[in-house]
Amino acid sequence: xxxxxxxxxxxxxxxxxxxxxxxxxxxxxxxxxxxxxxxxxxxxxxxxxxxxxxxxxxxxxxxxxxxxxxxxxxxxxxxxxxxxxxxxxxxxxxxxxxxxxxxxxxxxxxxxxxxxxxxxxxxxxxxxxxxxxxxxxxxxxxxxxxxxxxxxxxxxxxxxxxxxxxxxxxxxxxxxxxxxxxxxxxxxxxxxxxxxxxx
Amino acid sequence: xxxxxxxxxxxxxxxxxxxxxxxxxxxxxxxxxxxxxxxxxxxxxxxxxxxxxxxxxxxxxxxxxxxxxxxxxxxxxxxxxxxxxxxxxxxxxxxxxxxxxxxxxxxxxxxxxxxxxxxxxxxxxxxxxxxxxxxxxxxxxxxxxxxxxxxxxxxxxxxxxxxxxxxxxxxxxxxxxxxxxxxxxx
Numbered sequence: 001x002x003x004x005x006x007x008x009x010x011x012x013x014x015x016x017x018x019x020x021x022x023x024x025x026x027x028x029x030x031x032x033x034x035x036x037x038x039x040x041x042x043x044x045x046x047x048x049x050x051x052x053x054x055x056x057x058x059x060x061x062x063x064x065x066x067x068x069x070x071x072x073x074x075x076x077x078x079x080x081x082x083x084x085x086x087x088x089x090x091x092x093x094x095x096x097x098x099x100x101x102x103x104x105x106x107x108x109x110x111x112x113x114x115x116x117x118x119x120x121x122x123x124x125x126x127x128x129x130x131x132x133x134x135x136x137x138x139x140x141x142x143x144x145x146x147x148x149x150x151x152x153x154x155x156x157x158x159x160x161x162x163x164x165x166x167x168x169x170x171x172x173x174x175x176x177x178x179x180x181x182x183x184x185x186x187x188x189x190x191x192x193x194x195x196x197x198x199x
Numbered sequence: 200x201x202x203x204x205x206x207x208x209x210x211x212x213x214x215x216x217x218x219x220x221x222x223x224x225x226x227x228x229x230x231x232x233x234x235x236x237x238x239x240x241x242x243x244x245x246x247x248x249x250x251x252x253x254x255x256x257x258x259x260x261x262x263x264x265x266x267x268x269x270x271x272x273x274x275x276x277x278x279x280x281x282x283x284x285x286x287x288x289x290x291x292x293x294x295x296x297x298x299x300x301x302x303x304x305x306x307x308x309x310x311x312x313x314x315x316x317x318x319x320x321x322x323x324x325x326x327x328x329x330x331x332x333x334x335x336x337x338x339x340x341x342x343x344x345x346x347x348x349x350x351x352x353x354x355x356x357x358x359x360x361x362x363x364x365x366x367x368x369x370x371x372x373x374x375x376x377x378x379x380x381x382x383x384x385x
Contacts, residue, residue, distance in 0.1 A: 002228070005226060031288035076224065094324040117281070122311060126321075137327065138241065
């Protein structure tokens with residue numbers, strides 16, 4: 001029964017090795033999807049390339065449905081899976097800053113790592129900037145702590161917030177994904193830029 | 200050199216990514232991430248350069264508790280794996296190349312400057328929001344499960360612990376201290 005590392009007595013190095021192997025899968029999937037190209041990623045904001053939406057929503061519904069099925073058959077204890085704690089102000093402000101960073105840099109850390117792994121120098125600069133940003137945050141932490149720790153809501157889950165069961169939420173998300181995929185395909189036809197997306 | 204291959208169909212790539220995410224949840228009880236990996240690199244660097252400052256800072260000190268290295272954690276190893284995974288994918292697809300990807304309308308220097316600044320903003324925001332999209336989408340974004348990970352959470356004025364966890368946890372008013380011990384007999 002999972003999560004294996006939480007519920008069984010495995011040595012720490014095994015969990016770390018699992019993280020490494022899972023990371024290989026993560027990096028492989030991201031690069032295969034085209035997330036190593038900043039112009040492809042930026043296309044999400046301009047409409048000519050909606051790969052980001054398609055990949056992440058598909059991944060979300062696969063993981064959601066999969067975890068629900070595993071939970072149903074007693075193979076995964078969903079109570080033991082980590083949920084980020086929700087701090088309202090920090091999430092909102094942090095989100096805006098992240099958005100600005102993404103459209104400026106054309107990457108986020110995961111895709112930046114993916115691009116760096118195939119030799120993109122702009123990704124290297126992005127990640128160096130990222131390290132500077134992390135350092136800036138760490139050093140400014142005493143000043144932003146109040147914002148960072150404010151309006152704590154606990155590990156909030158969407159289905160609880162909506163007041164529906166996990167199963168209903170899964171269905172709603174799948175329907176939303178299908179609707180968004182349809183819109184995405186339409187947008188790509190309208191704003192097409194084959195010199196960027198046609199690789 | 201391998202003949203250049205197209206990118207994978209995004210829906211197939213999404214399925215692959217979803218399965219990787221599921222593996223992370225099933226094996227390690229957590230979702231995927233990347234911005235945290237950058238944080239750990241910085242924390243380790245600061246610790247190496249100025250250990251005193253690291254130990255005294257309210258931010259850095261928690262990563263050096265019990266003499267532990269900040270790099271000895273799941274996320275840091277995962278990020279290392281990402282570099283290798285991306286490289287393998289690039290190698291089999293004929294996409295390995297040192298290059299600066301940019302619009303023809305701007306110069307290389309400008310692209311690199313904006314890439315750097317973008318990184319500063321993005322990771323700063325991600326630290327504040329506690330995760331970028333890879334983490335926030337999973338597991339708590341797609342996952343809708345009953346009360347989750349943290350075995351201790353504040354309710355009213357006192358912390359409560361889920362059954363099976365030791366009461367070595369609490370909220371001291373500014374941060375969580377979770378030293379959970381899972382009672383495997385539960």
